[in-house]
Amino acid sequence: MTYAFAPAGADALPLHVIDASGLEDWLASVPEATRAWVTASGFSGGIGEALMIPGAEGQPVAALAGFGTAATRRRARFVLAAALPKLAAGTYEVASGLPPEHAEVEALGWLFAGYAFTRYAGEAPSARNLVAPEGVDAARVEALARSEALTRDLVNTPASDMGPQELEEAARALAGTFEAQIEVISGEALETGFPMIHTVGRASTRAPRLIDMRWGSSGPTLTLVGKGVCFDTGGLNIKPGSSMGLMKKDMGGAANVLGLAQAIMELKLPLQLRVLIPAVENSIAGDSFRPQDILTSRKGLTVEINNTDAEGRLVLADALALADEERPDLIVSMATLTGAARVAVGPDLAPFYTDDEPLAAALAQAGTAAADPLWRMPLWPAYESMIEPGIADLDNAPKGGFAGSITAALFLNRFVTDSPRYAHFDIYSWQPSAAPGRTAGGLGQGPRAILGALPGVLGL
Template sequence: MPATFACPDAPGAIPLEPVEAEACAARLAALGPRAVAWAAANGFTGAAGSVLVLPDAEGGVARVLAGWGTEGTRRRGRFPLAAAAASLAPGVYRLETAPDAAPLTGAALEEACLGWLLAAYRFDRYKPSEREAPLLLPPEGLDTARLEIIAAGAALTQDLINTPASDMGPETLEGRFRALAEVHGAEVEVTAGDALLDANFPMIHAVGRAAAEAPRLLDLRWGREDAQKVTLVGKGVCFDTGGLNIKPGASMGLMKKDMGGAANVMGLAHMIMASGLDVRLRVLVPAVENAISASAFRPGDILTSRKGLTVEVNNTDAEGRLVLADALALASEEAPETLFCLATLTGAARVALGPDIPPFYSDDEVLAAEITAAAARTADPLWRMPFWAPYESLIEPGIADLDNAPSGGMAGSVTAALFLKRFTDVARFAHFDIYGWTPAAKPGRPKGGAMQAARALFSLLEARHGRA
């Protein structure tokens, strides 16, 4: 179940107080000599992520101090309150500030409380959770419903990515897609199997035809028809063997997450629809498995895309851009006001920026500035990279219009982005090369599937379009 806040009338809530390192000694002194001694015995100095549980006279909990660190240490992390949530016993905790301290407000308060909700996520489908998450009672005035919607979108994304391909193939992903649509009264159209050829989605068909479950294009529409069109495209490769250019075993181990783009646009779609944003939303997910069989597409094959551009396949392990190309071409045909593409596309992006900072690409200066600002205010880091025109020649093989895997290994994320750009004519277009995975648990970010870029994009769309 998605995490929620405690009810305002929850009895017995324990005070939970953030304490900055610089103010820690003074605050402990104000609480009395017993608090000073107890903090010294436990080595509590207000360091970021530390927690001090102050006992009452009966041996219960009187108050909890959550270390807030220094300004410098806070810049090195996100979701400071989530560290407390991860270490506290089950119960209800009331967030408050010291009488002489400035209260948490605005974006800092939202980040702190959202982090608490994100820390409560548990993936317990195959093994029951061993520990109940504590509940937070936030200060009055916070839009708790909005934060709960965001947390629910994140949980949906994490559940989809964390589920192994044995239980999350194209058919199951379609089922979850339909269930999301049903919750919000959206319309869904699915084109599957050989019908993809009849409907002119040849590259989606080529990539997915070797798998046991048929490839398909999932298409969701929601919102009033005369609202501004916002289209989300997410890569839905439910498992990637690499095809005939088969991956080594070590590289295949995390490939259940190769539908992370689809999972993230579905989580974002939930946030948009549950919040009632005033947009005409469309979500496109090419759902396939890149498998190996007698019908697998081959290195050297030349495919003709929906847009009519021909593509030489020089590596069957660069399949994500192929299925996205057909979906982006379809999206562009109705000229949406804004088009976002999210995909776990290249290892090059991770080499450049690591797992925490997805690069994004956009030629629209206004949109790029909006994305950067939204990423900063939502603690959802993104970094702009260029559609570098001089590299266009690298994706032009000579024998066909495009090459899906340029040789040399240079600028892999940039050349993949340039490839996708060839299939869209939308001015307000941005592509996000996400990782979709948290390699090691951090505050508010359990190990496993990760929501990336979606919270920033929701904030951007919320600011631009408002609610219906």
Template structure:
């Protein structure tokens, strides 16, 4: 069932969201029995506290929710998502305590709390419903939630059911739903135009492909490029088992750009959108590409392969070169690219790279507004020498073990002359958090959506 607000109901149960310093005054204004009940329950307005106040018939009269202090709230986000899962079945409305962006975040949190990945099991009981609060764009919130659900579903699906063909099918379904055009180059047809994509994917019995979707005919041009490595064994530089365990999520960049594309198209944003997804499985076979092979990219740059497990930047390179040939107003790549990015900022932040201070400011500001945290990383030019092996133009896996996320980003930048932003995301929630169950998760997409007016002068 699509994530959505509950149907408006005049009998919806009111929810009052109270900061810690507001709780005593609110409780003091309640009838004596309710005051006594709040006292017995120890309700102080601490973050995450939930107090259900009964009516005379034993039903629910209203709900008090603790919103704590600003310091407590800063240690997390989507706090009302946790509340939604604690309440008895019914329909609720946020009656007081939140306005503006806080109210919008709370509404999105509540809707996202209803997400379940149910492809392989029966769904659990749905959470309590929420009537769309006054003062927010309810349709926009629902579109964002449903696009996030698409991203999560794609990442959560195991590689047995989400290979390059299945990823293409998902892209085609999205294109059909929004009247977008789509073309796909598959298998040996990649050799001439997309040699790096072909080299990475050729060892799998599931043919590699380059998915190319277009939508919109007016406005600025935006090209999204998403890494679609549907499973990554590491190739001949095979990963240890512990590192291979989560590699179904290595197409998280593709899943995230498809989610962002769904937001853009469903909202009818006036721009010309292109989505490029190199979809491959990095497998092991006699025809797999090898360490110290030298490959020639679509752009003509040669690449020495020093680790076949650094394949994501290879498939992205050909897609970025194609994107750049049209000189779009902005190119954005999203990829689960490096473990170095996880070491640097952990699983909750989306690190991004750009040479434009204006773009960085717009993305950072938007991220704060929509509770989608990001962190700018540097395209540090002095490290360019690290990706130049001498025998070829570029090295796909420079040694030394330092600055891995930066050197990967610098590698990608060699294939783009247009304005460019690169996200090195994780795409996975390692443990359950409010509105984010353990599993696949979108990162950076909501921040980019909010930043588009500034990024593209819409």
């Protein structure tokens, strides 16, 4: 799949986007035969409705797509994509009815709807191509669609084919495409320089590593850090089977930062990009790390292990410490970190943390504009004592079960002390059931919002 718009001037059917509240006015403007066909078909302009309009010889000459009402659109995302499955295969060009302020998001949703994960079975959906709507930056939207496809593919691939080595290979392929530099730290250098990454991954037969990719030579500096736990058994605090079933997606943070990096590089943003991915598998063996072990991090902070299933913050902490040493203008970490975040906001929202008010406002505004919904969560200072066990500097799994996503974010915050701006995203990276523009399975959450916020935040 190319995730590209049909060329302008293609032999395309006109597509009329119909706001339900304006259907009567539209019907009054069309020939009587068309009006009779639409009325007899029961088309009302609701979200998810579509109708092919036949010509005199029965062949389609146009199509309608329901756009709902302002009230129903508040509860929907990618409205045109909801109508797309009911349209015949072919090429379409928006002829009327699509508000300019909705055009980019709706065009993106259309491209997203063409995604299918077919590596092991199945086939791509029938092609329904779209000419880029007027005023839409087609190259930008296509880049966003391709970056999302990369993220989804990485998350959807099972751990048998997406371990630390394969994640490294994906990063190397991306670096090769855009002439980025890449370094991978493993073995003794990892054990010495990044002891918590090594400790979490040492029990696996697939060696842990830290992937470090750089692109760009001028402009402000941005470092993305993504959790790359390719499978999480929970370690010695083993997960029950019901909780282990989706753990192939525990590298969703890595998949999201790689997708975001692809978009940044493809769009040639004038910045210096660094991507750090601690890639591990949290397994069980004779050399697994244990509850009540105390680890010394790269930053020198000691961490008491009270649950080996809270491993993501450990590997992120070492990577964040490295990122912080360079004092970039902005650090962003992304991770499928806590079940507490899902309890708080469900699967559809990406909670994020920052104590930088302008950065928070920019992210929230960009998320709304890009149909990439976010929800800011508090770095609540009163909970700092919950991550301080007394026997060590930090506790990786505070007792009590309260505020689990907040305490995880506070934990990570301790490893970013020198850089001016930092945001952490505790994402789900998974679509539980199919929705317009979103097949069930792996999902990008946050990258479009981050991308949209970068020009203002970094002064691009």
